[in-house]
Amino acid sequence: MPELPEVETVKRSLERLITGSAITDVNVLFPKVVKSHTPGDFKASLAGCKIKSLARRGKYLLVHLSGDKTLVIHLRMTGRLVYLEEKDDLPRYAHVIFYLEGGKRLVFADMRKFGHINLIPTAQLKNMPELKKLGPEPLGKEFTVQYLQQELRKRRTKIKALLLDQTFVAGLGNIYADEALHLAKIHPERTAQGLTGSEAAGLHHAIIKVLEQGIKNRGTSFSDYVDGEGNIGTNQYQLKAYQREGEPCSNCGTIIERKKVAGRSSFFCPQCQSSKR
């Protein structure tokens, strides 16, 4: 599933391919994907716009266009945004096709149809509810040990639930939340308030570490994720907990367990990540 490292990789891979290109036409094959416009209005609003730059906020990919408009794209679980050469076939589950100059295309495809696209005036980005609610970027300077400690103290919820809460910190999903907790040796069901100061500091470090490693490995490709050129990442080979139920922990050899926490499958080492302090 595309989380921060995957969206960042999509962004980086597309950047050099589509920046500067003009959108010549748009074809919306599955209208529900575009939340902000009808297919006709979407096409009319985009025709002639030039792709100025790409950005990312949490798990959102932002495509800044000429005319002070921005495409806000969320891939959710199985969404893909891929660049196609003229000769390339359309991928399965293609829902929106952006035709670019020179016969190139940018395609939004999504098997599960959970992903979505909004086109909004760039000036209104900061007022957009979905973006406005997001917590700090975990790789940004706002996400400090102090911020983490102070937020943990406020919350009675389980730490796993908090890591998945995008208003707390933006960009972690099930994979990197489990990896960060494993690296920090914290059980997913520990309460946020119950963590010690040094555990919070360790978790802060772990979150940054697993995300940076994910980006370095160009994302985790488990089921559907590929970058903007359709290439899979390699971070799935580096995971220590996620999807490793029944396998020995890389630290201590204890068998990794799986349990539903905060409504999501959680993978953890019952030895390293003790539920007690």
Place this chain on the structure above:
DNA sequence: CGATTCCCCTGATAGC
């Protein structure tokens, strides 16, 4: 405030 459940959607998997 926090916990839980439903919903969206469809491929994979298990059970018959």
Place this chain on the structure above:
DNA sequence: TGCTATCAGGGGAATC
């Protein structure tokens, strides 16, 4: 072989 029931999961909404 082929059908059907169940599950996974990001995130928002509704409910308790």
